[in-house]
Amino acid sequence: MIENPNEVVTKALVRLVSVPGLDKQAALITLDNGFDHKKPNSFGPAGLKSLDEAITTATAAAPAFIAITGKPYIFCVGADITGMPLISSRDQAVALGELGHRVFARLKNSEIPTFAFINGAALGGGLEVALHCHYRTVSGGAAALGLPEVAIGLIPGWGGSQLLPNLIGVPGAAQVILQNPLTQKTLRPKQARELGVADALFEPAEFLEDSLAWAAGVVKGDVTVERPEVDKDMWDGVLFFAKQQLDEKLHGAVPSANKALELLALAKESSFEDGTAAETEALADLIMGDESRASLYAFDLVQRRAKRPVGVPSRENARKVTKVGIVGAGLMASQLALLFLRRLQVPVVLTDLDQARVDKGVAYVNEQIDKLVGKRRMDEGTAAKLRGLISGSVDRQVFADADFVIEAVFENLDLKKQIWAEFEKIVKPEAILATNTSSLSITEMAAGLEHPERVVGFHFFNPVAVLPLLEIIKGEKTDDATLATAFEVGKQLKKSSVLVKDAPAFVVNRVLTRFTSEVFKAVDAGTPLDVVNEAFDPLGLPMRPVALLQLVGPAVAYHVGETLHAAFPDRFVDSANLKTIVDLGQPLLVDDEINPEVAKALVLGDSPLTADEVRQRALDALAEEIRIMLDEGVVAEAQDIDLCMILGAGYPFHLGGITPYLDRSGTAERVTGKRFLRPGVANVPA
Numbered sequence: 001m002i003e004n005p006n007e008v009v010t011k012a013l014v015r016l017v018s019v020p021g022l023d024k025q026a027a028l029i030t031l032d033n034g035f036d037h038k039k040p041n042s043f044g045p046a047g048l049k050s051l052d053e054a055i056t057t058a059t060a061a062a063p064a065f066i067a068i069t070g071k072p073y074i075f076c077v078g079a080d081i082t083g084m085p086l087i088s089s090r091d092q093a094v095a096l097g098e099l100g101h102r103v104f105a106r107l108k109n110s111e112i113p114t115f116a117f118i119n120g121a122a123l124g125g126g127l128e129v130a131l132h133c134h135y136r137t138v139s140g141g142a143a144a145l146g147l148p149e150v151a152i153g154l155i156p157g158w159g160g161s162q163l164l165p166n167l168i169g170v171p172g173a174a175q176v177i178l179q180n181p182l183t184q185k186t187l188r189p190k191q192a193r194e195l196g197v198a199d200a201l202f203e204p205a206e207f208l209e210d211s212l213a214w215a216a217g218v219v220k221g222d223v224t225v226e227r228p229e230v231d232k233d234m235w236d237g238v239l240f241f242a243k244q245q246l247d248e249k250l251h252g253a254v255p256s257a258n259k260a261l262e263l264l265a266l267a268k269e270s271s272f273e274d275g276t277a278a279e280t281e282a283l284a285d286l287i288m289g290d291e292s293r294a295s296l297y298a299f300d301l302v303q304r305r306a307k308r309p310v311g312v313p314s315r316e317n318a319r320k321v322t323k324v325g326i327v328g329a330g331l332m333a334s335q336l337a338l339l340f341l342r343r344l345q346v347p348v349v350l351t352d353l354d355q356a357r358v359d360k361g362v363a364y365v366n367e368q369i370d371k372l373v374g375k376r377r378m379d380e381g382t383a384a385k386l387r388g389l390i391s392g393s394v395d396r397q398v399f400a401d402a403d404f405v406i407e408a409v410f411e412n413l414d415l416k417k418q419i420w421a422e423f424e425k426i427v428k429p430e431a432i433l434a435t436n437t438s439s440l441s442i443t444e445m446a447a448g449l450e451h452p453e454r455v456v457g458f459h460f461f462n463p464v465a466v467l468p469l470l471e472i473i474k475g476e477k478t479d480d481a482t483l484a485t486a487f488e489v490g491k492q493l494k495k496s497s498v499l500v501k502d503a504p505a506f507v508v509n510r511v512l513t514r515f516t517s518e519v520f521k522a523v524d525a526g527t528p529l530d531v532v533n534e535a536f537d538p539l540g541l542p543m544r545p546v547a548l549l550q551l552v553g554p555a556v557a558y559h560v561g562e563t564l565h566a567a568f569p570d571r572f573v574d575s576a577n578l579k580t581i582v583d584l585g586q587p588l589l590v591d592d593e594i595n596p597e598v599a600k601a602l603v604l605g606d607s608p609l610t611a612d613e614v615r616q617r618a619l620d621a622l623a624e625e626i627r628i629m630l631d632e633g634v635v636a637e638a639q640d641i642d643l644c645m646i647l648g649a650g651y652p653f654h655l656g657g658i659t660p661y662l663d664r665s666g667t668a669e670r671v672t673g674k675r676f677l678r679p680g681v682a683n684v685p686a
Contacts, residue, residue, distance in 0.1 A: 004083035007044035008033050010076065012054035012068075016061060019216045026212065027058035029068045037073035043125050044080035045099065051129075052103045059112060065219050066110065068133065069117040069208065070126075073143065078124020081152070084287060084296050093287040097280035100125060100158035105276075108132040108159075113219055117211040118142055118198065123186070124149055127197075128156060131163040135218060135225060137211040138193060141204030144186035145197065150256045151181035152299050153292030153654055157283035161263035162275035168196040169230045170238045170264060177260050178242060182249075199225050235268045253540025254654050256286055256295075290664055294656030301643045301657070306468075306496035309487065310636040317484035319430060321492075323347045325402035327419055329361025329392060332436065333408040335464040338365050341386050343493045349399065350392040358392035365390050399426050404489060406434040406458055411559055413440050417448065424449050432485050434458035438556070439505040439563045442475035453479040456486045459506060460495075461648045469648035470495035475502050496647050503634045504567040507641060508648040509560050510634075511658070512548070513572060514625040516557055517564075518618040519545045520575035526605035527614060530594055535611035536618070539661070542650040550588040554581045571625065577602045620671050623662045627672040638676035 010033040016025040029051070031041045043051070058066045070076055079100070087093050107114045107129070116130035118138040122145045130136050138145070147156045147164070155161060156177060165173035172195045180186060193201040202210040217223035239261060246257050259282045266275050286292045324340045326333050329352035341348045350361045369386055372378035391398075399405060405427055407419055420433055427433070433455045435445060446452035457473025470490045474483055483499075490497035500506045505513055522532050533546045549557055558579060564572040580601050581588065588598055609617070626641055635641055642657025655661045659676035662668040668675050 003046070004044050004080065004086055006082055007046050007080055008035070008039060008042070009050065010041040010043060010047040012047075012051040014054045014057045016063065017212065019064070019212050021213075021216050021220060022064045024062070024064040026215070027061050027063040027066045028212075029054045029058060029066065030071065031068065031076050032071040037071070037120070040074045040121060041070055041076040041126070042078060042080040043076065043100065043129075044083050045096070047080065048099050048103050052106070055103070055106045055110075059110065063112065065113040065115055065215055066107070067115040067117050067211070067215060068107075068129065069119050069211075070122075071120075073120040073141075075116075075118045075120045075122040075142070076126030076129065077121055078126050078128075078149075079158075081296055081299065085293070087287055090284050090288055093284035094280055096287075097157050097283045100128075101276050101280065104129050104132040104158055108134075108272075110134075113215075115211070115215045115218075117208060117215075118145065118192075119204075119207055121145070123147070124156070124160075125158050128158040128160040128163070131167065131197075132159060135215065136198045137200045137202055137207075137214060138189045138198035139204050139207040140189050140201060141207070142189045142192075145189065145192045146180055146186035147177050148181045148186065150178060150254070150260050151184065151295070151653060153254075153256045153289065153295030154286050155256055155260045155263060155279065155282055157279050159272075159276055159279070161260060161279055162267045162270075162272055164197070165235075165264055165267045166230055167227070169228075170235045170268075172196070173264060173267075174238060174242050177264065178246070178257060182254075182257065196227060199227075232268055236265075239265055250540045251537035253538060254652075255289060255291055256654075259286060291654040294660045294664075295653040297656045297660060298642065298646055298653040301639055302496070302646060305639055305643055306498075306647065309497055309499055310640065311499045312487050312497075313480035313484040315484055315488055317481045318488040319403060319432070319481060319485045321346065321403040321432075321485065321489055323349070323402045323404075325399040325405040325427070326350050327405065327407035327423065328352055328409045329357045330408070331364075332460075332462070332464070334361045334364040335462075336406060336408055336436070336460065337361065337390060338368050339464055339493055341365065341390055344489070345385065345389065347389050347391070349402070350390075351394060351396055351399070352392075353394075355394055358394060362390055362392040396423065396426055399423060400428065402427055402431055404432045404434065404485070406436060408436045411437060411440060411556075413444060416440065416445050420445065420449055420455065424451065430454070430481075432456060432482055434486065436460055438509050439560045441504070442473050442478070442502045446475050446477060452477040454482045456482050457500070457502070457506070458486060458490075461508065467648060467650075468494075468496045469508070469644060470497040471500045471506050471508065471644065471648070472497050473500045473502050473506055496643070498635065498640050498644055501632070501634045503629070503632060504564050505560055507629070507635060507644040510564065510629065511622065511625060511641070511645060512552075512649060513557070513560050513564050514621050515618055516545070516549065516578075517561065517572045517575070518621045519614070520578050521573055522609050522614045522617070523577050523602060524573070524575055524605055526608040528604070528608070529599050529602060531608075531611055532614050533594065535614040538615070540652055540654060542652060546588050546594055549581075554578065554588070558582050571621070616667075619662065619665070619667050622658060623668045623671040626659060626662070626676065627668075630676075 010031050013030045017028050019026050033041050114133040116133040116136045121143045147160045149156050192198045326337050329350045337348050352358050369383050373383045442457045446455035456478050459471040461467035472486045533544045565574045638659045645651040645657045651657050663675040
């Protein structure tokens with residue numbers, strides 16, 4: 001078994017506790033890695049060994065029952081994935097699977113009743129160890145429960161694929177193992193109880209005491225745990241439908257999803273031993289595969305690099321923000337107002353050209369607050385406070401005491417320059433002036449101002465409440481205090497911020513526009529739109545090109561394309577067909593099919609490409625553009641481009657964003673002469 005010298009060992013600590021009503025004590029095993037909730041418990045080889053020893057100790061005490069719980073707020077979040085890149089052979093991967101199975105099976109096979117008291121987050125191997133216990137309670141305060149392995153190129157490899165469907169049925173298991181990971185969802189405690197993952201739900205305040213008392217009732221026979229019989233008649237039909245959905249969405253590009261389906265099918269009739277042996281083999285195959293290594297690379301970016309952005313001035317330079325002003329009251333501005341209001345809980349004021357627009361923007365924010373209360377995602381006390389903090393006015397003097405002013409108006413440089421020239425005379429000298437521009441120059445926008453050093457790009461992605469990326473753009477004269485404040489505000493907004501140089505369209509829009517440019521080059525050359533649209537299916541992208549264009553909006557895409565064509569006319573086309581789509585003003589898709597009216601309006605050339613040619617030309621173009629961006633210093637490293645594409649454009653983990661795929665496929669080296677990542681990272685070959 002490979003050892004991980006960097007493993008933060010989760011120790012399994014045993015203590016005997018007296019429980020009212022029982023003659024014998026209970027053995028309570030607490031999982032604790034010695035850190036607070038910010039560094040969750042996980043199972044590496046040493047952690048599994050500690051649990052093995054704890055089970056031996058607990059069993060030897062001959063207690064009334066054995067229970068496992070976690071440290072405050074955390075049960076266990078699964079395998080220690082920091083050790084995954086150290087696995088260099090399939091034998092080592094098999095050994096990891098077998099070790100987890102052997103240790104966890106001791107709880108399943110125990111003659112002494114075993115309980116899991118899920119007091120906090122329980123993911124992956126953490127939930128699997130709980131599933132091996134005979135009974136489970138869950139705290140209403142547990143942040144997240146689930147089996148997210150498929151999302152990082154793996155499968156539940158320590159019994160989850162076999163235990164869960166036979167506990168709650170295959171529809172629920174398919175939701176937890178396939179659907180939730182692929183849509184980045186987890187279970188809430190109430191859902192876990194309703195599905196049957198947990199047998200009892202208790203409030204956080206007295207969770208351990210209530211769980212111990214409940215377990216005592218089960219042991220004494222005072223509490224009967226009823227579990228509905230699993231319906232196996234619908235098993236095959238559910239999995240057939242699930243496979244259809246996966247094929248339609250992923251087109252076979254995510255091996256972990258297909259493996260998970262196979263294991264769920266196996267769980268119907270196979271013995272637990274045969275099923276878990278198949279799990280081990282599947283896990284070993286996936287650990288050694290490209291998609292898994294790319295997924296783990298992407299996961300590390302999101303979990304680590306996103307929290308430590310590169311090149312950011314010390315937060316000691318940041319200014320305090322006690323009031324926010326938003327220029328504009330349209331949909332984007334109103335979304336921003338709601339976000340700032342919820343996260344910062346400071347006064348937020350909107351302004352626009354007339355009172356009707358201002359009133360509409362404020363009304364939108366209040367309506368959204370009411371919806372959050374209705375969905376029980378906000379209490380009435382907080383809602384009342386936020387309603388008192390949002391306001392709007394056509395009198396721009398209300399911005400005089402704002403510390404942070406952000407504009408979200410139409411993408412027109414002259415308009416934005418005019419706005420800042422006007423507001424600079426109103427706001428205090430140290431106020432930050434932020435722009436939500438998606439493509440325009442921050443430096444040009446600040447030119448002519450008395451204090452250009454306080455202008456910064458603050459580019460959100462739509463929908464604002466969902467996409468976590470925030471591109472923070474440094475203009476030529478943006479100073480450290482402005483940058484530090486911008487990053488501190490981004491952190492308070494719970495966004496993942498990346499420092500970007502002031503370059504046309506920044507990162508995500510530049511990459512996507514180069515992609516779209518190649519798509520329309522192919523269309524202009526004569527390639528039918530449906531061929532172009534399906535050409536990228538083998539990559540398993542979150543959306544086909546036409547759906548992406550519809551989401552972004554053809555007018556927005558065309559505007560950004562114009563900006564980039566003006567800056568780089570040799571690489572970004574000004575497509576007449578895209579302009580036709582904008583002018584046509586019709587939906588691109590009708591019932592998920594390309595609108596025939598749109599297809600009919602396009603003017604095609606006489607040199608159509610095959611789907612393979614379309615895809616390769618687009619990948620070549622992306623490799624070229626990313627290399628140019630790195631050479632220009634748009635971001636610090638290729639990792640930042642991957643992070644931006646994952647968080648801002650939904651690029652999938654199994655590609656690692658984009659650069660690992662360009663490296664592994666040989667595209668990067670063929671087009672640019674070198675790879676983006678060093679050998680070994682995300683399975684990039686030496």
